[in-house]
Amino acid sequence: MSANRYQQHFTVSWDQLHRDVRALCHQLVERDFKGIVAITRGGLIPAALIARELNVRLIDTVCIKSYEHKEQGGLDVMKGVDHDGEGWLLVDDLVDTGKTARKVREMLPKAHFVTVYAKPEGRPLVDQCLTEVAQDCWIQFPWDMGIAYVQPLVEQVRKGDDA
Numbered sequence: 001m002s003a004n005r006y007q008q009h010f011t012v013s014w015d016q017l018h019r020d021v022r023a024l025c026h027q028l029v030e031r032d033f034k035g036i037v038a039i040t041r042g043g044l045i046p047a048a049l050i051a052r053e054l055n056v057r058l059i060d061t062v063c064i065k066s067y068e069h070k071e072q073g074g075l076d077v078m079k080g081v082d083h084d085g086e087g088w089l090l091v092d093d094l095v096d097t098g099k100t101a102r103k104v105r106e107m108l109p110k111a112h113f114v115t116v117y118a119k120p121e122g123r124p125l126v127d128q129c130l131t132e133v134a135q136d137c138w139i140q141f142p143w144d145m146g147i148a149y150v151q152p153l154v155e156q157v158r159k160g161d162d163a
């Protein structure tokens with residue numbers, strides 16, 4: 001699917017991500033999990049933060065790729081797990097079209113599946129999420145960004161006047 005279906009951006013800072021994951025953990029703290037399965041790569045950092053909050057030490061991965069930046073391609077599953085997910089917490093950063101989630105759900109049908117962010121098409125595939133955003137919104141994660149110089153406003157405006 002093409003990148004131009006995204007009309008808006010939702011930028012998430014490290015602080016925001018940490019606060020959001022902790023808020024998600026408040027909804028999970030009463031449950032007991034055997035371990036966590038992180039869906040790489042996006043699920044790795046949320047999974048590490050959740051593991052710390054819930055005091056979980058056993059962490060496995062499902063390694064799967066769907067996107068090349070904003071372009072969605074075919075699903076490439078590089079590693080699965082040898083159980084059906086019963087008693088396990090399954091974690092990804094987000095669910096968008098739900099293509100990745102659908103595949104991983106087939107692999108671990110009994111896991112409790114959470115994402116930090118969700119878009120409407122994918123939302124029914126996860127058991128819990130923290131924040132829902134519009135389908136046409138691209139979520140910019142902190143690991144995909146860097147700090148860059150920004151021109152003073154007056155210079156940006158003068159340049160606009162010259163044009």
Ligand SMILES: O=P(O)(O)OC[C@H]1O[C@H](OP(=O)(O)OP(=O)(O)O)[C@H](O)[C@@H]1O
Nearest residue numbers: 040041042065066067096097098099100
């Ligand atoms: O609901 P979908 O439309 O399937 O999209 C969601 C998936 O896309 C991203 O992974 P990506 O394939 O970009 O790999 P990454 O986690 O390694 O960045 C994201 O981390 C989810 O796993």
Ligand SMILES: O=c1[nH]c(=O)c2nc[nH]c2[nH]1
Nearest residue numbers: 067096137138139140141
């Ligand atoms: O960084 C990302 N932001 C998104 O909104 C998204 N949707 C699918 N894959 C994604 N990756």
Ligand SMILES: [Mg+2]
Nearest residue numbers: 040041042043
């Ligand atoms: Mg991913």
